[in-house]
Amino acid sequence: AQSVSQHNHHVILSEAASLELGCNYSYGGTVNLFWYVQYPGQHLQLLLKYFSGDPLVKGIKGFEAEFIKSKFSFNLRKPSVQWSDTAEYFCAVNARGNNRLAFGKGNQVVVIP
């Protein structure tokens, strides 16, 4: 079964700072990778996804993530955060051909104006 690790559960940073959230997974086969975001009071929504092709994936709101197969990682980045990026961010993975998602514990990100 797949498992996902996210570190630094709580992140506090100022507006315009850069953000990087780490995600590592364990699974020996081919995977699909996702970052979901949950804004306060809202439902989980997809930020970006990687299925195949270019390992650098661009998502909504200026976020991007890079799949590094050799490191089993899919780190999320944003060069300059805004107050509206305050949210909880979840990395998730599923095995190719199986839609069952395994989630990490999430990163609670607070951006201070």
Next chain:
Amino acid sequence: EAGVAQSPRYKIIEKRQSVAFWCNPISGHATLYWYQQILGQGPKLLIQFQNNGVVDDSQLPKDRFSAERLKGVDSTLKIQPAKLEDSAVYLCASSPPGGEAEAFFGQGTRLTVV
């Protein structure tokens, strides 16, 4: 496009009582999931349906949890009897047919067992 609908949004019950949650997926989505999200953790899959058949219920505590998806559309998740450790947000998600597809989530039902 209408999203995944869930009700109720909040529920408070006493331990040993029963409770049921309802989910209406996005129209045309063949796959439906129920996840449990305990505070401070990521969502954990409880059960996955493909149309009205169960694909994966390996992490569903079957002694107290049950779920059904009659007619392959709406779904109900039931807990009977509830325990204190069942306090969590119960998320429903759906995804369209086809190979690689993202899951779309509802707002969840926050259950508190006292």
